[in-house]
Amino acid sequence: xxxxxxxxxxxxxxxxxxxxxxxxxxxxxxxxxxxxxxxxxxxxxxxxxxxxxxxxxxxxxxxxxxxxxxxxxxxxxxxxxxxxxxxxxxxxxxxxxxxxxxxxxxxxxxxxxxxxxxxxxxxxxxxxxxxxxxxxxxxxxxxxxxxxxxxxxxxxxxxxxxxxxxxxxxxxxxxxxxxxxxxxxxxxxxxxxxxxxxxxxxxxxxxxxxxxxxxxxxxxxxxxxxxxxxxxxxxxxxxxxxxxxxxxxxxxxxxxxxxxxxxxxxxxxxxxxxxxxxxxxxxxxxxxxxxxxxxxxxxxxxxxxxxxxxxxxxxxxxxxxxxxxxxxxxxxxxxxxxxxxxxxxxxxxxxxx
Numbered sequence: 001x002x003x004x005x006x007x008x009x010x011x012x013x014x015x016x017x018x019x020x021x022x023x024x025x026x027x028x029x030x031x032x033x034x035x036x037x038x039x040x041x042x043x044x045x046x047x048x049x050x051x052x053x054x055x056x057x058x059x060x061x062x063x064x065x066x067x068x069x070x071x072x073x074x075x076x077x078x079x080x081x082x083x084x085x086x087x088x089x090x091x092x093x094x095x096x097x098x099x100x101x102x103x104x105x106x107x108x109x110x111x112x113x114x115x116x117x118x119x120x121x122x123x124x125x126x127x128x129x130x131x132x133x134x135x136x137x138x139x140x141x142x143x144x145x146x147x148x149x150x151x152x153x154x155x156x157x158x159x160x161x162x163x164x165x166x167x168x169x170x171x172x173x174x175x176x177x178x179x180x181x182x183x184x185x186x187x188x189x190x191x192x193x194x195x196x197x198x199x200x201x202x203x204x205x206x207x208x209x210x211x212x213x214x215x216x217x218x219x220x221x222x223x224x225x226x227x228x229x230x231x232x233x234x235x236x237x238x239x240x241x242x243x244x245x246x247x248x249x250x251x252x253x254x255x256x257x258x259x260x261x262x263x264x265x266x267x268x269x270x271x272x273x274x275x276x277x278x279x280x281x282x283x284x285x286x287x288x289x290x291x292x293x294x295x296x297x298x299x300x301x302x303x304x305x306x307x308x309x310x311x312x313x314x315x316x317x318x319x320x321x322x323x324x325x326x327x328x329x330x331x332x333x334x335x336x337x338x339x340x341x342x343x344x345x346x347x348x349x350x351x352x353x
Contacts, residue, residue, distance in 0.1 A: 052091035106162035155204025208300035238321035263348035
């Protein structure tokens, strides 16, 4: 049996695969492992691993690109290409379709996928809090708490995304049914900012650096802040494991040496992040990620850093919190029997692995 500390779940995205012509984003490093490209899922014989990230420039997924920039994938003998899509749900679609070997997105996707007959598991858990913020327009939003979501248009990264899930949970927990507000897929970054400024949405769920830019422009204000473990407990009732590397379980079982190398590289990055300043982290990232300027980008990293752990291991109470949150609004999960122990593994991150 697989070594584990806790259970959890997955979700699936219905976005079409034609959208998966994701940009490589200068993310390839040289070297390859003996089994990195073998098996039935993509890249056969190439020695290259493809990992889809639900937004490479989002601070919540920063460990993926930072690992590349620090050279830790190459140190493990891995040739990794990082691809980017604006929503984690699209990464999940690509993973299930075999277009990529791994996805960096929210752990909660694994639960919904299991209910739909797809077995995916988190192999490295980056964070113990969502890193998400519910922002509302500075003026005339009509929203002073989630109780005011009724009748409003609320921005999410994509329909079926983790921002969609968390928005629905906040609504339901505050007496607003999911049918009483309108989720609007507005992505992140400039598309989210424009939608809020133009009044296309009155509020929405997003992450840094979008949060920092909205605050700097005085275009939005924080309604619910889940960038810290404390904020997660206040809003969601417990630790909420979010950003992670998840993979098809069959692929993991057939490529354990490669998965172990990936885990070692990513955990090494998490430990590096825990001992370096936001400014030092920002300096390692691509220059175009700092669209609001270097100082503002470093500030956005500082605000989000508390969500990350330094060992890549699932928090003990995390999977049950995620299950409870999803079951509060998701009819597919409400009465489903989810085996949380199959939604994650600590085999590759536990001490001595």
